[in-house]
Amino acid sequence: MVNYPDSFEEKIHFDKVKILIKEQALSPMGKELVDEMAFIDDVSFLGNLLGKVADMKALLDEGQEFPVSYYIDLRPYLQKIRVSGTFLELSQLFDFKRSIETISSVVSFISKQEEDKCLYLKKMLGEHNHTYPYVRERLNNILTKSGKIKDNASPELRKIRNSLLGKQQSVSKVVSRLLQGAKEQGWAPAETEVSVRDGRLVVPVNAAYKRKMSGIVHDESATGKTSYVEPAEAVELNNEIRELEYAERREILRILVAFAEDIRPYLDDLMLSYNFLAEIDFIRAKALFAQTTESIRPHIEDQPLVQWKQARHPLLYLHFKKEKKQLVPLDITINENQRILLISGPNAGGKSICLKTVGLLQYMLQCGLFIPLNEGSKCGLFQKMFIDIGDEQSIDDDLSTYSSHLSNMKYFTKNANAKTLLLIDEFGTGTEPLLGGAIAESVLEELNKKKAFGLITTHYTNLKHYASENEGIVNGAMLYDTVAMTPMYKLEIGTPGSSFAFEIARKIGLSEKILIQAKEKIGEDRVNFDSHLRKVVKDKMIWEKKRFKMSQQEKTLERVLANYKKELEELKQLKKKEISKAKEEANQLLSEANKTIEKTIKTITENKANKSVTRTIRDKFEKEKERLLKEEEKDASIDQKIRKIKEREERKKNRKSKERSSSKITERKEKSIEVGGQVKVTKTGAIGEVLEISGEDVVIVIGSLKMHTKKKDLLPLSNNKAKRQSSNSNSSIQRKVFDKRLSFDPDIDVRGERGVDAVAKVSEHIDNALMLGVSRVRILHGTGHGVLRKMIREYLATLPDVDRYKDEHIDHGGSGITVVEL
Structure with a gap:
């Protein structure tokens, strides 16, 4: 594992990443491990390191309260007491007690996690026992919670402190009594209290009366008005107290020495425990940094590979986040088929940032850190990383900038292999362009032969040509907005980039006369080449937008x-239901009518056609007749519903048959498409005139727009029919709006989309909703890190037609869905 040059970490700004990780560490021992991070190319060992960080990050993401107090490094002091007779000072012993309790808490916290969680951290516990119950018990027997020696740390200490307490109480009584007498005699002011000088209780008296009290004068006030006298009665008691204090110190020292003797056999294990605590602190710091930079653990393969989605430079990301700006992420692929990516484009277009991003993220990954990518990214491992960037002038070695670059190229060509990642900025610059370009091309050829991988930035046209003609090397361009004349900081792989030198010069305000002269000097071919590059980039952007729009359509x-199919199925079910219901009602109606008639005839027969009875029966019969007529009207409405359903199905069948017949006619008339004829584009309904025909390819003009299409997508029209269909286009717009209203779905799903693309989709969706009169839409963006949700909401806040927006109800998606009221 070799990284070149020695200042590699500084050149890719890994030293700044270390500083940020150190800020997350809790102890000097964790910070030491940050400094000791090293480049790793062993996939198994690297996987173990990343697994530990993943376990810790999962705990932090869940909001669990991981133990974070008293990460104190006791290793230097434990090393000191290896010598017999040495001991830990009281403050060191207190730190030892608190830190060993922290280690025990960390072990307990990890052990209590569910079986399928924290597997890598649990594996760390299995390697060694870090609890030491005997050591913790001894510490608890010696120290109080505040770090003082307990009275019962030993029987002798208890005896000494009891005696000491008794003597202190006795001398306090004596001195208090004498002070009271001094007050009564007028030797001391009434508000005077007992004082202490040199650890002995004394009585403050007026200096004029100091000889009145028998004893020893220990001190006087700054003004000389007060003298501090130790009464003769208290001298002996104070002497006994002083002797007991000496005895207490000797006993405490004996206890500390005895404790050091007790734990000396455990020192090697204790040192390992503090190494464990240091590593936990280090892992936690890396996990917190991963949270801060929204980094992930990518999929890793044991081969040279860079296949990144939405890669972000962590330092730039944090800076832009602080400034509330949006960082343009990087999509990049380097694999066996395209090992060397040759990036070109305008100055200040992001080439060097792209190179540094790749270098920093790859180095971070192989040092055991998570890196800011999107899910689905793949990362490989390299054995060596070489970089040539910036000014490496050396006065001591008498090297110019170009000489320094050549020295680096010498090292690269000599030491690169198939597992080397090269990072070269401004390849070949620093000398006469024609010669520098030739040397650069030869170096590139040699590196390509060695099967090395790399990112190289350049402005040289000959290198762009070389990349397009040789396997293993691919061109890439930093995109540039030719309308706004500003860089887009987006990498496009597959085409070389233009330097936009003339455009930038024109934007700055350089004289047009000078630009014309410059074009004449470099020749038409060079100008045309650069112009073609710009046109290719511009056309590609246009077609990308069209492709996106087509995919949306x-x-x-x-x-x-799907909506039509659903509606058709519902209509079929409704038809069956209505027919069944109509049959039941008709049978019931017929049955009731027959019963009424039979009942009427029977009543008339029984009453022998009595007029009054007959009249009453007739009235009843008329009422029943009216009821039946109403039922009949209801049946008519049911029949009407069924008829409407049948008519709708019939229209659909006719429409399908017309479409089939239309397609057959198109097939028959396809041969009659000719230059100057009128045609209809079957996909869009647009009417145009044929300009050129080349085999199956046709060029037509629609208004002022040229269009390339296929014969199979065109329908020949007569001139009259073309005019008629063109005039009918306005009425079709209303029909399209009506159809669009039927098919419009107020919900939109933008999960997995890039931020800019997601906002574009939301913008189009909001426009359609406003056009169609929809007052409420829902945007499904998912939860994740909240970046997409934030971008969408910031955009919504700028729209005057948005009344308000909010999270969906927790039962229907919560913060993963934004509900917009228009």
Whole structure:
């Protein structure tokens, strides 16, 4: 594992990453491990390191209260007491007690996690026992919670302190009594209290009366008005107290020495425990840094590979986040088929940042750190990483900038292999362009032969040509907005980039006369080449937008088709239900009518056609007749519903048959498409005139727009029919709006989309909703790190037609869905 040059970490700014990780560490021993991070190319060992960070990050993401107090490094002091007769000072012993309790708490916390969680951290516990119950018990027997020696740390200490307490109480009584007498005699002011000088209780008296009290004068006040006298009665008691204090110190020293003797056999194990605590602190710091930079543990393969989605430079990300700006992420692929990526483009377009991002993230990963990528990214491992960036002038070695670059190229060509990642900025610059370009091309050829991998930035046209003509090397371009004349900081792999030298010069305000002269000097071919590059980039961007729009339209069509199928199925079910219901009601109606008639005839027969009875029966019969007529009207409405359903199905069948016949006619008339004829584009309904025909390819003009298409997508029209269909286009717009309203889905799913693309989709969705009169839409963006949700909401806040927006109800998606009221 060799990284070149020695200042590699500084060149990719890994030293700044270390500083940020150190800020997350709790102890000097954790910070030491940050400094000791090293480049690793063993996939198994690296996987173990990343697994520990993943376990810790999962605990932090869940909000669990991981023990974070008293990460104190006792290793230097434990090393000191290896010598017999040495001991830990009281403050060191207190630190030892608190830190060993922290180690025990960490072990307990990890052990209590569920079986399928924290597997890598639990494996650390299995390697060694870090609890030491005997040591902790001894510490608890010696020290109080505040770090003082307990009275019962030993029987002798208890005896000494009891005696000491008795003597202190006695001398306090004597001195208090004498002070009271002094007050009564007027030798001391009434508010005077007992004082202490040199650890002995004394009586403050007026200096004029100091000879009145028998004893020893220990001190006087700054003004000389007060003298501090130790009464003769208290001298002996104070002497006994002083002797007991000496005895107490000797006993405490004996206890500390005895404790050191007791734990001396455990010192090697205790040192390992503090190494464990240091590593836990280090792992936690890496996990917190991963949280801060929204980094992940990517999929790793044991081969040279860079296949990254939405890669972000962590330092730039944090800076932009602080400034509330949006960082443009990087999509990049380097694999066996395209080992060397040659990036070109305008100055200040992001080439060097792209190179540094790759270098920093790959180095971070192989030092055991998570890196800021999107899920689905793949990372490989390299054995060596070489970088040539910046000014490496050396006065001592008498090297110019270009000489320094050549020295680096010498080292690269000599030491690179198939597992080396090269990072070269401004390849070949620093000398006469024609010669520098030739040397650079030869170096590139040699590196390609060695099967090395790398990112190289350049402005040289000959290198772009070389990359396009040789396997293993691929061109890449930093995109540039030719309308706004600003860099887009987006990498496009597959095409070389233009330097946009003339455009940038024109934007700055350089004279047009000078630009024309410059074009004449470099020749038409060079100008045309650069112009073609710009046109290719511009056309690609246009077609990318069209492709995106077409994919959106396809999704819309699929949704509309699904809605139609659903509606048809519902209609079929409704038809069956209505027919069944109509038959039941008709049978019931017929049965009731027959019963009424039979009952009427029977009543008339029984009453022998009595007029009054007959009249009453007739009235009843008329009422029943009216009821039946109402039922008949209801039946008519049911028949009407069924008829409407049948008519709708019939229209659909006719429409399908017309489409089939239309397609057959198109097939028959396809041969009659000719230059100057009128045609209809079957996919869009647009009417145009044929300009060119080349085999199956046709060029048509629609208004002022040229269009390349296929014969199979065109329908020949007569001139009259073309005019008629063109005039009918306005009425079709209303019909399209009506159809769109039927098919519009107020919900939109932008999960997995890039931020800019997601906002574009939301913008189009909001426009459609406003056009169609929809007052409420829902945006499904998922939870994740909240970046997509934040971008969408910031955009919504700028729209005047948005009344308000909020999270969906927790039962229906919560913060993963934004509900927008229009």
